Amino acid sequence: SQTIHQWPATLVQPVGSPLSLECTVEGTSNPNLYWYRQAAGRGLQLLFYSVGIGQISSEVPQNLSASRPQDRQFILSSKKLLLSDSGFYLCAWSVRLSEQFFGPGTRLTVL
Amino acid sequence: KQEVTQIPAALSVPEGENLVLNCSFTDSAIYNLQWFRQDPGKGLTSLLLIQSSQREQTSGRLNASLDKSSGRSTLYIAASQPGDSATYLCAVPPSYGQNFVFGPGTRLSVLP
Numbered sequence: 001s002q003t004i005h006q007w008p009a010t011l012v013q014p015v016g017s018p019l020s021l022e023c024t025v026e027g028t029s030n031p032n033l034y035w036y037r038q039a040a041g042r043g044l045q046l047l048f049y050s051v052g053i054g055q056i057s058s059e060v061p062q063n064l065s066a067s068r069p070q071d072r073q074f075i076l077s078s079k080k081l082l083l084s085d086s087g088f089y090l091c092a093w094s095v096r097l098s099e100q101f102f103g104p105g106t107r108l109t110v111l
Numbered sequence: 112k113q114e115v116t117q118i119p120a121a122l123s124v125p126e127g128e129n130l131v132l133n134c135s136f137t138d139s140a141i142y143n144l145q146w147f148r149q150d151p152g153k154g155l156t157s158l159l160l161i162q163s164s165q166r167e168q169t170s171g172r173l174n175a176s177l178d179k180s181s182g183r184s185t186l187y188i189a190a191s192q193p194g195d196s197a198t199y200l201c202a203v204p205p206s207y208g209q210n211f212v213f214g215p216g217t218r219l220s221v222l223p
Contacts, residue, residue: 006154034210043215044200059210090154097142097204100211102155 002027006091006103013110019078021106023091026072031093033074035066038088050074086110113138113206117214124191125222132186132217134201139179146175146186147200149216155200191221
């Protein structure tokens, strides 16, 4: 069966510090991978998606970047965090445009 | 551009009631529609996926229907329980590109 992992679960970082969030998927090959952000009391915002290794599409211009170094690994990064980067970050996968599955999320607080 | 809305935004019901959550989408050319549940501070859990060729999908006390021509889907929850309290979201794949479009969600509270 397929499993999706995200870490860390919780992160508190100072403004201006770097960020690296990791997501890995097990049990499937060549998935579409997605990074979403959910700000407090707001809906899901798609940040990045990837249809293959090294292929990244950005939906929103921002302080963040994403990379896909391996088929089932998706990384969200920032060189310098802003207060507005605080939120709940969710990784998800799907096989093309079929059912989408989400990870447990990372709660990021930037102070 | 596909847009998804959900009504109501919030709903509070006593335990045992049957209830209906609504999801509307503007572009009827969808491959499927997916319903999710999100508990506070948690990720989204997939509840039901309805393919465009289907009209209904059932899982336990949940039943989801899809009417593509009218751009609507409903999630029916039978005999609601306090454990059903969560936010329910619907989502559709895009007409082009790879990004799914999500509704804003309905926050459900089932009171014991």
